[in-house]
Amino acid sequence: MADHNDPNAVNSIFSDIDVSAADLYDIFGFPVDDRSGVEKVVIALTFAAVPQTGVFDTDMLYRILIAPDRRIARSGGDDTSLAGFLTYLEGVKEKYLKILRPSEVRVTVDHNNRANLRFIGFPGGSFSASIATNEVSSVQSPGGHSINVFVGGRDDAFFNDLPGFFRSINYAPQFYHVPHTMPDVRELKIPKTFLELEGNDLFNYDPQFPQWGHGMKKELPAGPLTWNGNRFKKDQNGNFRFVYSGQDARAGQNCHAIILELPLTFLTATSDEHRIVNTWGESWVLKAAHKVETIPDDPLWIEHPHVLLDALNLDEELKKYKLVDTDGQAFADAALSEREDNRQLGANNFWLAPHFIKRLGHLGWGFGPSITALGLACAFDHDNSPVSVHRTYSSVLEAFPRVSKILFQELNMPDDSWDRKGLAIPLRRAVDVFIPNVNSIDMDTTGTWPFGRRLEDQVATRFLSTFLDMSASLNGKRYHVELLNDPALWNSAPIEPKTPPNPLKNDKEFLADFPYLAEPW
Amino acid sequence: MATAAGYAAEMRRIDEDIAKTEAAAFSDLADPDRITRHVYRLYQKASISGHLAALTAVERAIDDALPLLSNPADLYLLKAHTAFKLHKLADVHAALLAVPSVYDSEEGRLIRADLDFQHGHYQAAESGYVDVLGHERSWGALARLAYLRGKMGDVAGADRLYEEAEDQLTAKEMRAYAWLEVQRGFLDFAHGQHDAARLHYRRADAAYPGYWLIDEHIAELLGAEGRYDEAIVIYQRIAATFGRPDLEQAIGELYDLAGRDRPAVYWKERALSAYLQSVQRGEVHYYHHLVDYYADAAEDGADAVKWASKDLQMRENFATQAALAWAFYRDGRIGDAVHWIDRALASDVVDALLYFRAGEIYSAAGHEIEGRNFRERALNLNPTVAGFHVHH
Numbered sequence: 001m002a003d004h005n006d007p008n009a010v011n012s013i014f015s016d017i018d019v020s021a022a023d024l025y026d027i028f029g030f031p032v033d034d035r036s037g038v039e040k041v042v043i044a045l046t047f048a049a050v051p052q053t054g055v056f057d058t059d060m061l062y063r064i065l066i067a068p069d070r071r072i073a074r075s076g077g078d079d080t081s082l083a084g085f086l087t088y089l090e091g092v093k094e095k096y097l098k099i100l101r102p103s104e105v106r107v108t109v110d111h112n113n114r115a116n117l118r119f120i121g122f123p124g125g126s127f128s129a130s131i132a133t134n135e136v137s138s139v140q141s142p143g144g145h146s147i148n149v150f151v152g153g154r155d156d157a158f159f160n161d162l163p164g165f166f167r168s169i170n171y172a173p174q175f176y177h178v179p180h181t182m183p184d185v186r187e188l189k190i191p192k193t194f195l196e197l198e199g200n201d202l203f204n205y206d207p208q209f210p211q212w213g214h215g216m217k218k219e220l221p222a223g224p225l226t227w228n229g230n231r232f233k234k235d236q237n238g239n240f241r242f243v244y245s246g247q248d249a250r251a252g253q254n255c256h257a258i259i260l261e262l263p264l265t266f267l268t269a270t271s272d273e274h275r276i277v278n279t280w281g282e283s284w285v286l287k288a289a290h291k292v293e294t295i296p297d298d299p300l301w302i303e304h305p306h307v308l309l310d311a312l313n314l315d316e317e318l319k320k321y322k323l324v325d326t327d328g329q330a331f332a333d334a335a336l337s338e339r340e341d342n343r344q345l346g347a348n349n350f351w352l353a354p355h356f357i358k359r360l361g362h363l364g365w366g367f368g369p370s371i372t373a374l375g376l377a378c379a380f381d382h383d384n385s386p387v388s389v390h391r392t393y394s395s396v397l398e399a400f401p402r403v404s405k406i407l408f409q410e411l412n413m414p415d416d417s418w419d420r421k422g423l424a425i426p427l428r429r430a431v432d433v434f435i436p437n438v439n440s441i442d443m444d445t446t447g448t449w450p451f452g453r454r455l456e457d458q459v460a461t462r463f464l465s466t467f468l469d470m471s472a473s474l475n476g477k478r479y480h481v482e483l484l485n486d487p488a489l490w491n492s493a494p495i496e497p498k499t500p501p502n503p504l505k506n507d508k509e510f511l512a513d514f515p516y517l518a519e520p521w
Numbered sequence: 522m523a524t525a526a527g528y529a530a531e532m533r534r535i536d537e538d539i540a541k542t543e544a545a546a547f548s549d550l551a552d553p554d555r556i557t558r559h560v561y562r563l564y565q566k567a568s569i570s571g572h573l574a575a576l577t578a579v580e581r582a583i584d585d586a587l588p589l590l591s592n593p594a595d596l597y598l599l600k601a602h603t604a605f606k607l608h609k610l611a612d613v614h615a616a617l618l619a620v621p622s623v624y625d626s627e628e629g630r631l632i633r634a635d636l637d638f639q640h641g642h643y644q645a646a647e648s649g650y651v652d653v654l655g656h657e658r659s660w661g662a663l664a665r666l667a668y669l670r671g672k673m674g675d676v677a678g679a680d681r682l683y684e685e686a687e688d689q690l691t692a693k694e695m696r697a698y699a700w701l702e703v704q705r706g707f708l709d710f711a712h713g714q715h716d717a718a719r720l721h722y723r724r725a726d727a728a729y730p731g732y733w734l735i736d737e738h739i740a741e742l743l744g745a746e747g748r749y750d751e752a753i754v755i756y757q758r759i760a761a762t763f764g765r766p767d768l769e770q771a772i773g774e775l776y777d778l779a780g781r782d783r784p785a786v787y788w789k790e791r792a793l794s795a796y797l798q799s800v801q802r803g804e805v806h807y808y809h810h811l812v813d814y815y816a817d818a819a820e821d822g823a824d825a826v827k828w829a830s831k832d833l834q835m836r837e838n839f840a841t842q843a844a845l846a847w848a849f850y851r852d853g854r855i856g857d858a859v860h861w862i863d864r865a866l867a868s869d870v871v872d873a874l875l876y877f878r879a880g881e882i883y884s885a886a887g888h889e890i891e892g893r894n895f896r897e898r899a900l901n902l903n904p905t906v907a908g909f910h911v912h913h
Contacts, residue, residue, distance in 0.1 A: 059692035177553040179594035181626040219553050220592045288690035288698035292728045322691055 021050040021057035022283040022324035025255055026158050027064075029279050029439040030447025030454045032261065039264045039271065041441055044455075044517060045281040045327065046157060046255040053153035053254040053520045054134045056109035059291065061321050062258055063282040066122075067102040068267050068274035069095070071442065074426045080408040082400045085431065089353050092436050100278070103267065106317075107151060107258050109133060115151035124266030136515055141266055148261035150515035156255040157517050159506045160460045163213040164244030168194055168367075170203050175213045176220040185220070190227040191388035192366025194464075195373060195495070196241040199229040205241060214249065231387050232373055239496045240373065246499030251507040254520040261514050264443060277441040280328035284321035293320075328437035330449070330459040353435055354396045360406060361399035365391040367467050374493050377472030377479065379405045407431040409470045411450060412480035418448045425451075430466045449481070455510045455517065460502045461485045527730035531696065532570065538562045557595050560586050564599050568606065569696070571733060572763050573806055574799075579603050594620045601632050608806040610639055610836055627653050631662055638669060641838040643868060660686040660697060664704065671708055672839075674871030680705055699729035703738055707913075710742060711873065713903040718742055733759045737768070737911070744771070744909035749779040752909075766795035767810050770818060771911050777818075778909060789818050808832040812844045813912045815851075822852025839868035843875050850882050858882045873903035874910070 025046040032040040045064050050057055079087065103121040110116060117129045117139070125142030134152035141147060166174035170190040178185045191197065196204045202225060206212050233241050268274040364380030366388045371378040373386070381402055382389065393399035410427035419425055421444050428450040432440075441452035449457040462481045470479050474489075483489060490498045508518035542559035560582050567575035583600045587593050597619045604612035613636060617624045624633075634649025650666040653659075663686035671679030683705045690698045706721030719742060725735045740755035753775050760768040773789030776782075793814060796807045809832050815825035825848035833841040846861035862882045865875060876899035884892030899906050 177557075177592070179592055179622065181594040181598055181620070181622045181628065183626075217554070219590065222591060286692040287688065288692055288694055288728065289687055291692035291695060292698070292724055 020048040021060050022285050023048040023050075024281055024283050024325040024327040025156065026330065026453075027279060027281045027327045027439050028157065028453045028455055029277065029441040030452045031441065031443045031445070033446075039443065040261050041264060041267070041277050041443065041447075042259070042261050042514075042516060043277075043279050043439075043441075044157070044257055044259040044515075046154070046257045046517075047283060047325075049153055049254045049256045049520075053256070055113060056115075056133065056151075056256065058109055058111055059286040060108065061284040061286070061317075062107045063284065064105045064107075064258060064260065065102040065280050065282070066104065066262075066267055067096075067100040067278040067438075068264075068271075069100060069276045069278055070273055071275050071425065071444075072432075078408065080404055082397070082404075085353075085357075085400070085404075085407065088431060089435065096436055102278075105258075105260060109151070115149075117149065117151075119147075122266055123269040124263070143266065145263045145266040147263070147266065148259075148514045150257065150259040152257065153254055153520040154257045154259075154515070154517035155506070155508045155520055156250045156253045157257075157455050157506060157510070158250050158255075159248045159458070159503045160250060161244050161247055161502050162249040164242075164246075164501060165460065167203050167213060167243040168192055170200075172220065172225070175203060175217060177217050178220055182220075185225065188225045189390055190225075191390040192363055193232070193388040194243055194367060194370040194501070195388075196233040196243055197227055197229050197388065198231050198233040200227045200233075202227070203243075204233065214247075227390075229387075232370065235496060237496075239494050240370075242495050242497055242499070242501070244499070244501035245497060246501060246503055248503040248507055251503075252521055257515070257517055259515040259517065275443045277443060278436075278438045279441065280326060280438045282323060282327075283325045284318065284323050287320055287322055290320035326437070328439055329434055330453060331463045332434050332437045356434065357396045357403055357407075358393040358399045360403040361393045362391060364402060364406065364467065365389040367464070371467055374495065376474075377469035379409055379467055379469045381405070405469070406466060411466065412470050412478050413448075414480045414482040418445050418451055420444065420446055433466075456505065458485050458500075458502055458504060461500060464501060526695070528569075528696075528732040532566065535562050535566050535569075539566065553590050553592070556586050556589055560596060561599060564603060568602075570763070571765070573607065573804075574764060576603055576606055577802075577804065580607070594622050597623045598626070598628055601629070605632065605635065606806070607804065608808070608835060610636060627656065627659070627662075631665060635665065639836040639838055641836075641842075641868065643669065643673070658685070658689065660689040660694075660701070663689070664701060667704070672870050672872065674869075676708060676712060679708060683708070695729045696732070699725040699732055699735060702728065703734055707738060710738070710745070711903060713873075713905045715742060715746060715905070733762070740771075741909070741911045744775050744778075744911075745905055747778075747908075749775045753779075764795055766792040766799075766807065767912065769795065770810065770814055774818060775909065789814070793819075805831075805835060808835070809841070809844065810912060812848055816844070816848050817851075820851060822848060822850075822854075826852050826854075839865045839870045839872075839875065842868075843878060846882060847878050850878070850885060855882065855886045859886050871902070873899045873906040875899075876902065877906045 025048070028042070028044040028046075030042055032042055043064055043066070045062060047062070078084065101121065103119070106118040106120065108116050113133050115131050115133050117131065119128070119141065120126050122141070124145045127142055129139040129149070131137040131139065131149055131151065135150075137149045139147050139149055163174060169192050170188045172178050172185050172188055188202065190200060190202065202221075209216060209218070212218065235241065264271040264277070267277060365382055365385075368378045368380035368382040369385045369388045372382070372384070407430050410429055411433075412427065416422075423444050425442060425444060433450045439453055441447050445451040446454065448454050449459050449462050453459060461484045465479070465481045465484050468479045468483065472479050474483065485500050485504060487500055490500055506518070510516055510518055539559065539562045542555045542562065560579070563582050564576075564579045567573075567579050580600070580603050583596055583603065587596055590596065597616045601613045601616035601623070604610070604616060613632060617629050617632060623629045630649060630653050634646045634653070637643075637649060638646035647666070647669055650662055650669065653662045654666065663682050667679040667682035667686065670682060683701050687698055687701050702721045702725035706718040706725065709715075709718040709721065722735055722739050722742065725732070729735070736755050736759055740752040743755070744752035753772055756768045756772045756775070759765060760772070769788050770792035773785045773787070773792060776785035776788060796811050796814065799807045800811070808828050811828040812825055812832060815821045815828060826845070829841065829845040829848040833845050842861050842865035846858045846865060849855070849858035849861060859882055862879050866879060876895045880892045880894075880896035880899060882892075883895055
């Protein structure tokens with residue numbers, strides 16, 4: 001008789017499962033600049049180029065969800081209390097659970113590397129199309145709308161000092177070989193910071209290993225993984241050491257992209273009213289059980305033809321897949337959701353709001369003092385702490401007063417160029433940007449972040465600007481979302497290297513026309 | 522037309538990765554990731570292929586690599602897994618204790634629960650699995666609980682757990698999916714549901730073609746159905762890849778059933794020789810097969826008792842207790858047989874073969890009614906219990 005069983009006969013103890021085809025990178029969205037013809041919006045979902053650039057994983061299903069909406073009109077007396085925040089959340093929940101009925105574009109790629117697109121639930125009609133990958137195509141909706149589509153390999157449009165970001169949050173796996181048996185060793189209990197902490201040898205730049213964190217990792221040391229210092233690091237000239245380098249960690253790297261150029265009238269029957277296009281992306285991977293059903297020549301497949309896509313049972317299709325990743329707002333995952341698998345809720349991230357408040361409080365205690373140390377005004381009240389602090393909150397009530405200014409302050413723009421039509425469009429606030437976790441494209445703007453996301457936007461640095469006090473001024477001008485992207489600011493700051501935190505432009509020029517993202521390397 | 526990639530393709534990828542990581546793994550500029558990956562791939566190759574002799578080499582590779590890493594937690598986890606496969610349960614526990622993060626990790630906790638099961642502490646094993654599942658319903662934890670629940674008689678519950686485990690898996694985990702289908706099939710086989718078992722094995726093969734584990738179970742099914750020649754062909758094919766004395770014994774037993782004495786003797790002697798060579802090398806993982814061999818293939822009760830006692834000393838559970846009971850039965854020591862079968866029955870395990878042997882032992886002890894009752898229970902669970910089966 002069998003006396004033992006051993007799933008580890010087959011278990012991948014150290015997950016060697018390649019799920020990176022499900023790793024979503026970004027979702028860009030902006031109104032097409034050329035307004036002479038039909039009003040259109042561009043949505044581009046990027047993800048890992050696996051198994052190789054231009055060749056797609058046939059077990060994947062990608063969704064781009066689209067929910068046009070009216071622009072929210074805010075009264076001058078917004079309630080910025082906790083009660084007001086909860087009311088805002090209820091409104092978002094109501095809208096996304098009951099009112100908005102997102103349409104979607106589903107994309108799979110078959111074994112012949114052809115992309116199969118399903119446009120589902122659009123006012124302009126539902127339809128399917130099969131196109132070649134890696135070339136621009138144009139498809140027609142039942143309503144006669146012409147839609148440009150590209151599914152293929154591109155240069156990764158994200159330009160960012162990712163190691164710098166991970167250094168700022170003391171994220172161990174970027175810098176160390178963390179054993180699989182230590183899944184909790186992620187963000188170490190060291191204050192978040194823009195400036196290196198004196199004695200934080202676990203993460204401070206090591207001149208002996210300049211590539212540390214840029215692909216090179218050290219062995220995780222034994223002993224406590226903490227920091228016991230009390231000041232920022234300064235060099236002999238009195239300059240702080242920036243955790244960022246300004247280098248583009250994604251230079252020379254490719255991605256896969258699903259790029260759509262959609263007429264607004266295809267997305268909404270009331271394009272005069274629905275000036276906001278909310279969009280977010282999802283990646284799903286086929287479940288093992290249904291892989292068996294889709295294997296040709298398997299008699300089970302023939303015996304169960306219902307596994308073929310049935311236009312009347314689209315949810316039946318999704319039941320065969322497992323949701324892996326979502327993407328809406330840049331840095332909502334990395335900074336706020338902490339990359340947890342169970343926090344991939346996409347537009348439904350209002351459930352995470354309590355976590356966001358506490359997380360924002362935690363980030364504020366870290367980033368805030370380092371902002372102040374540089375002589376900048378900070379929106380987070382850190383009691384004038386001279387150094388970053390590692391503090392966490394177990395209670396929203398406790399955290400909320402500290403973060404309310406960050407949440408509700410209007411994010412100033414550097415100039416009025418974003419407001420193409422000179423309409424009285426309210427400036428966005430962090431609370432509007434991150435909850436829900438969607439890219440909310442305002443069709444009456446240029447779509448520059450936070451009114452969408454254009455390819456050339458340096459969103460990582462703009463995200464950092466949300467911690468600045470937007471009521472403060474520098475050289476007579478109010479702080480704004482582009483302030484930290486200004487080399488002049490850093491040139492005069494007591495810091496080395498004197499660079500904006502992230503690169504100012506992509507390693508390749510974007511294209512003037514569709515598909516806009518540059519050719520792959 | 523696309524097909525599932527399968528066993529051969531995966532083994533090729535593992536071989537490629539082994540070659541790629543070999544050169545850098547033990548160089549002066551040792552990269553912990555590459556070292557761990559290299560050793561892990563060696564483990565995977567041996568484990569997935571079922572090559573127990575290769576696992577002994579993996580043990581040595583792990584021991585060579587341990588001093589090279591300042592944080593060898595992952596290697597200790599591998600060491601625990603390797604020792605488990607080789608039935609070296611004391612070494613499993615030692616490996617888990619070597620690094621606190623290993624002992625307390627989810628995988629470590631699951632292995633501890635597995636040890637509980639092997640030592641006959643079934644409640645503790647169940648609690649251990651349930652505790653880990655409370656944190657995450659991983660397929661491996663679900664499968665372990667399914668096995669335990671199946672052994673305790675909750676067949677439907679076990680199958681539901683296996684099905685839930687399958688639902689956790691993506692298309693990137695077809696090997697695991699196939700394994701689960703084999704478990705579901707074997708659950709059916711152990712209850713005489715041959716057609717249902719066959720369907721699961723076919724599905725496993727569709728998911729992960731070319732996997733010897735599936736073929737082995739299909740061969741067992743064929744053998745149980747009296748299709749001896751077909752079963753023999755499959756076993757011989759598997760056994761030809763590397764030494765599988767357990768399958769060689771199965772081939773011998775099938776020839777016996779087919780009434781062909783000379784090849785039966787040949788294959789059984791090959792198996793015995795391999796078992797004994799393994800023991801001479803200091804290995805313990807064939808003890809339970811030696812019990813099986815001496816008790817049923819050779820009907821040598823004294824040697825059966827000897828090996829059953831050794832196996833039981835390593836781990837006392839319902840299986841080793843029942844094996845010792847059966848060995849005593851073969852040796853004519855019915856009183857001892859009754860004692861040990863009672864201990865096995867006290868586990869509350871619901872197993873057709875256990876009941877069948879209890880029936881034989883009780884009848885031999887003069888307890889005809891109890892003997893008949895046990896036989897009836899056995900046949901109700903599995904009408905084909907007395908037929909061909911393999912010790913897995």
